[in-house]
Amino acid sequence: MSAGSSAAAADALPPILDGRPRAAEIRAEVAALSAEFDAAGVRPRLAVVVATEDESTAWYVRSLARAAEKSGPACDIVRLPADSLPERIGEALERLSADPAVHGIILQTPLPEGSVAAELAAALDPDKDVDGANPLSLGRLAAKLPAFAPATAEAVVQLLDFHRVPLSGRTVAVVGRSTVVGKPLAHLLLDRDATVTVAHSRTADLAAVTRQADIVVAAAGRIGLVTAEHLRQGAVVVDVGTNPTPEGGLAGDVDASAAERAAAVSPVPGGVGPITTALLLRHTVLAARRAAGM
Amino acid sequence: MSAGSSAAAADALPPILDGRPRAAEIRAEVAALSAEFDAAGVRPRLAVVVATEDESTAWYVRSLARAAEKSGPACDIVRLPADSLPERIGEALERLSADPAVHGIILQTPLPEGSVAAELAAALDPDKDVDGANPLSLGRLAAKLPAFAPATAEAVVQLLDFHRVPLSGRTVAVVGRSTVVGKPLAHLLLDRDATVTVAHSRTADLAAVTRQADIVVAAAGRIGLVTAEHLRQGAVVVDVGTNPTPEGGLAGDVDASAAERAAAVSPVPGGVGPITTALLLRHTVLAARRAAGM
Numbered sequence: 387m388s389a390g391s392s393a394a395a396a397d398a399l400p401p402i403l404d405g406r407p408r409a410a411e412i413r414a415e416v417a418a419l420s421a422e423f424d425a426a427g428v429r430p431r432l433a434v435v436v437a438t439e440d441e442s443t444a445w446y447v448r449s450l451a452r453a454a455e456k457s458g459p460a461c462d463i464v465r466l467p468a469d470s471l472p473e474r475i476g477e478a479l480e481r482l483s484a485d486p487a488v489h490g491i492i493l494q495t496p497l498p499e500g501s502v503a504a505e506l507a508a509a510l511d512p513d514k515d516v517d518g519a520n521p522l523s524l525g526r527l528a529a530k531l532p533a534f535a536p537a538t539a540e541a542v543v544q545l546l547d548f549h550r551v552p553l554s555g556r557t558v559a560v561v562g563r564s565t566v567v568g569k570p571l572a573h574l575l576l577d578r579d580a581t582v583t584v585a586h587s588r589t590a591d592l593a594a595v596t597r598q599a600d601i602v603v604a605a606a607g608r609i610g611l612v613t614a615e616h617l618r619q620g621a622v623v624v625d626v627g628t629n630p631t632p633e634g635g636l637a638g639d640v641d642a643s644a645a646e647r648a649a650a651v652s653p654v655p656g657g658v659g660p661i662t663t664a665l666l667l668r669h670t671v672l673a674a675r676r677a678a679g680m
Numbered sequence: 681m682s683a684g685s686s687a688a689a690a691d692a693l694p695p696i697l698d699g700r701p702r703a704a705e706i707r708a709e710v711a712a713l714s715a716e717f718d719a720a721g722v723r724p725r726l727a728v729v730v731a732t733e734d735e736s737t738a739w740y741v742r743s744l745a746r747a748a749e750k751s752g753p754a755c756d757i758v759r760l761p762a763d764s765l766p767e768r769i770g771e772a773l774e775r776l777s778a779d780p781a782v783h784g785i786i787l788q789t790p791l792p793e794g795s796v797a798a799e800l801a802a803a804l805d806p807d808k809d810v811d812g813a814n815p816l817s818l819g820r821l822a823a824k825l826p827a828f829a830p831a832t833a834e835a836v837v838q839l840l841d842f843h844r845v846p847l848s849g850r851t852v853a854v855v856g857r858s859t860v861v862g863k864p865l866a867h868l869l870l871d872r873d874a875t876v877t878v879a880h881s882r883t884a885d886l887a888a889v890t891r892q893a894d895i896v897v898a899a900a901g902r903i904g905l906v907t908a909e910h911l912r913q914g915a916v917v918v919d920v921g922t923n924p925t926p927e928g929g930l931a932g933d934v935d936a937s938a939a940e941r942a943a944a945v946s947p948v949p950g951g952v953g954p955i956t957t958a959l960l961l962r963h964t965v966l967a968a969r970r971a972a973g974m
Contacts, residue, residue: 504823525819529798529859555884563870565823572866572878576857579882581889584866588873590849595875598892 399549401645403624403652405541408548409660412668413457419671420458422680430459430674432490432516432666433482437466437475437498442630447494453663459670462488472501476509483511489677490516490670495566504565513676516669518570528573534669539571541661542603542624543578545652551601551622554579559596561585561612561639562605567626571603592616604639614643623651626658693843695939697918697946699835702842703954706962707751713965714752716974724753724968726784726810726960727776731760731769731792736924741788747957753964756782766795770803777805783971784810784964789860798859807970810963812864822867828963833865835955836897836918837872839946845895845916848873853890855879855906855933856899861920865897886910898933908937917945920952 420430432454434447447463454461464478475497482491491514493507507519515523518536526533546553558575562568563586575582585595587606596602596616604612605626612623627639638654645651652658714724726748728741741757748755758772769791776785785808789797801813809817812830820827840847852869856862857880869876879889881900890896890910898906899920906917921933932948939945946952 504820504825508825521819521823521825522816523819524822525815525817526798528818528822528863529815531798531802531815555882557884557889569822569867569870573863576863576878576880579880581877581879581883583875583877584870585875586870586873588849589875590851595851 399551399622399650401648401650403545403549403622403650403657405545405548405652405657405659405661408544409664411548412544412661412664413453416457416459416664416667416671419668419675423458423674423678426678428674428678430490430671431462431488432459432492432670433462433464433485433488434492434494435464435466435475435478435482436494437468437470437501438494438496439468440496442628442636443494443496450663450666454667454670457664457667459490459667459674468498470498470501472498472506475501475506479506479509483509483514486677488514489674490514490666492517492666493519514673516666516673517566519566524565524570527570530577534673535574536566536570537662537665537669538567538605538626538658539574540665541658542567542571542605542626543574544661544665545624545658546601546622549650551650553601555581556600557581557583557598558601558603559583559585559599560603560605561592561596562603562607562626564605564607567605571605606639608639609637610641611639612644613641614646614648617644617647619647620649621647623648624658625652625654627654628659693845693916693944695942695944697839697843697916697944697951699839699842699946699951699953699955702838703958706838706955706958707747710751710753710958710961710965713962713969717752717968717972720972722968722972724784724965725756725782726753726786726964727756727758727782728786728788729758729760729769729772729776730788731762731764731795732788732790733762734790736922736930737788737790744957744960748961748964751958751961753784753961753968762792764792764795766800769795769800773800773803777803777808780971782808783968784808784960786811786960787813808967810960810967811860813860818859818864821864824871828967829868830860830864831956831959831963832861832899832920832952833868834959835952836861836865836899836920837868838955838959839918839952840895840916843944845944847895849875850894851875851877851892852895852897853877853879853893854897854899855886855890856897856901856920858899861899865899900933902933903931904935905933906938907935908940908942911938911941913941914943915941917942918952919946919948921948922953 451461523533625638625640745755817827919932919934
């Protein structure tokens, strides 16, 4: 069913897979769920631990805080020095895990040299691990037990679902094997009955691999990595890249030439990103509901 | 480098990828490590929780116990009724996790109806989780943190390493997406820089997918699923299937016709199985060493 259904789906698809309409739906749900807390005098609260001076991170965290304030949850930015020792960051995560007023916790990357995200994230209360960073969350996801998925990985699936791109029985190439996107995304796609290939920087012939796929997800963190040459005619392409450009902008992993062969490509910004942000808020509200026994 | 290096490796490969020589090496290491405990008056101890009357399971557990006794570790079979409630099984796992005389714990499948292996395995002390069944172990594996890998998945990699089948930059198709084999094996292979495709019962055209691969690992639990038609010339095939036959024997997932195209195929029995058993003992001895501060 691969090439045929790919073409069939292509007819109905818009060439640009806009993520903003789905993000708006999720934010509306978050606002409605947040409103239910007002009567109880409680406010869902997200804490974002930031231990970097990185500018694009600061930009991202500010946009997350703004989105939170607009849809209901509180968002605390917990700033630590950019030269913090792992112990110091771990203490912050433990303190927030123990704080009943905090419902969701994100450990923002990049981290100071000497800190390993997955190691530190083991200190996160799994019930508050709204970005699925604790290895326990990743393991539970792989074992099909309830857990928060890493928001970016979940956003890819939600973007495809929103645009009615079928996954069952289709071939998907995920370019990038990171713990935060590539690997958890592979699990989510397998759960949806897709046949999943994970390619990466050591893949011998990337274009040969991705040309086999109905859907290509670019999550390698390299500007313009996926070109027309990497795609079969009618492929659907999701761009997870958020690479800072010298001009201070944001560029994806997908080259403009991809549009020559792809049935549809998700934009950067405005594709996976807005859904990711909205899902972090959704997870936070769900965590708050569970904590409140709602 | 895919097809070319496949052929190159094929020249040096024996047509049958025997697992017994590598298993013997591991058992010798286990015996040497076990001997170090004698002076301390301690014996590494593996506990196998069995809650089934299944005959092939009983056969497997007996062979594991025999292998243990021969190479040093003690092996306790903890039998529970085949109609045990999940709570009862969970209690047994907690008790064994708390018992300082027990260093390794295996929760044998199949389990009684109503019991979910991954849920119950969350009760296993990760330090004693010698078959990597606790979702935390799986998550740590995916995040490249220290953890015991599921022994079968690790055995596949060890079998390929023993026979000098290169993994870096090669394409591997894993047929089967189970939590105990397919998914953890995908992580192990990615860590070795292979490009990994996970196929399964809902894959639209299995033969088209597996024919792309330098190496095919059959872990679907279906007798004779992988035939010559599923292979490119010179492919290396690892058979993880252990399907009981009506005659009381054991059959793999790979059909005899595979030999027509494959450069090498691992046998069942005598391929992955003996290495798996030896690795469970190795993990137990390593856990005992860690518990003793050795």
